Every structure is written in C-alpha cells, then in structure tokens.
Amino acid sequence: MRGGCTTTQLGSLPSLISRDGTITFKGTQRTTGLIYSKGDMTFNGSGCHNGTIIVGGNLTFNGSADVDLGYLYCNPTPAPAQQVSDYVIVTAWQE
Numbered sequence: 001m002r003g004g005c006t007t008t009q010l011g012s013l014p015s016l017i018s019r020d021g022t023i024t025f026k027g028t029q030r031t032t033g034l035i036y037s038k039g040d041m042t043f044n045g046s047g048c049h050n051g052t053i054i055v056g057g058n059l060t061f062n063g064s065a066d067v068d069l070g071y072l073y074c075n076p077t078p079a080p081a082q083q084v085s086d087y088v089i090v091t092a093w094q095e
Contacts, residue, residue, distance in 0.1 A: 001023075001024070001025050001026065001027075001029060003026070003027045003028075003090045004027060004028045004029070005025070005027075005029050005030075005086045006029070006030045006031070006086075007029070007030070007031040007032070007033075007035075007064060008031075008032045008033065009032050009033020009034065009051065010020055011070075013033075014033060014034040014035070014036060015031060015032060015033035015034060015035060015051070016031065016033075016034075016035045016036070017035075017036045017037075018036065018037040018038060018039065019038060020038055020039075020068060021037070021038065021039055022037055022039035022041065022042070022057070023035065023037040023039075023040075023041045023042070024039045024041075024042045024044065025042070025043050025045070025047060026044045026045055027044075027045045027046075027047075028045060028046050028047050029045075029047035029048075029049075030047060030048050030049075031047070031049045031050075031051070032049075032050050032051055033051045033052075034051055034052045034053075034054070035049070035051070035052070035053050035054070036054045036055075037054075037055050037056065037057070038056045038057075039057045040055065040057035040058045040059070040060070041053065041055045041057070041058075041059050041060070041062075042058075042059075042060045042062065043060070043061045043062065043065045043067075044062045044063055044064075045064075045065075046061075046063055046064045046065065047065050047066070048063070048065070048066040048067075049054070049061075049066075049067045049069075052069065053067075055071060063064070
C-alpha cells in the first residue's frame with residue numbers, strides 16, 4: 001500500500017489479510033484492527049496502527065511509526081446461510 005491509506009476493522013472482521021504473501025506499507029498509513037500476513041510485514045514511513053499484528057515472517061519498522069499493539073476484539077464468523085441459485089460467486093482466486 002502506497003501513499004496515504006486508512007484501513008479500519010469492520011465489525012468483528014480483520015482489517016487486512018495476506019493469505020499467501022507479504023504486506024508493505026509505504027508513506028503515511030492509519031490502520032485499526034487485526035492485520036495478518038503469512039509472510040513478512042514492513043512499515044516504511046510514518047503511520048499509526050492500533051490493534052493486533054500477526055506475522056509469519058519478519059516484522060520491520062522503518063521511519064517513525066506509532067504502533068499501539070493493544071488487543072481489539074476480532075472473531076470472524078461465517079455469514080448466515082442463504083439460498084443461491086442461477087449464478088456463481090467467486091470468493092477466492094488462486095493461481
């Protein structure tokens with residue numbers, strides 16, 4: 001993510017997930033909630049994070065990041081069952 005960006009947790013869902021890759025923030029960012037990266041996570045520049053960070057690799061801060069690693073409730077639950085007919089919904093893509 002480059003430039004000024006704001007990522008906010010919606011309800012009990014994570015704010016940002018990288019299932020197979022890495023996450024890099026460049027510039028000024030504001031994030032709130034759970035951020036998960038299977039690989040490395042890098043914060044470059046200035047910014048603020050309030051919440052939980054889970055990283056499978058290295059966590060790197062370059063610049064002047066303001067990080068408050070306090071706990072914010074995050075318990076993702078599946079959406080209620082709905083009957084779907086006559087169309088397909090793509091929910092994930094993998095090469």
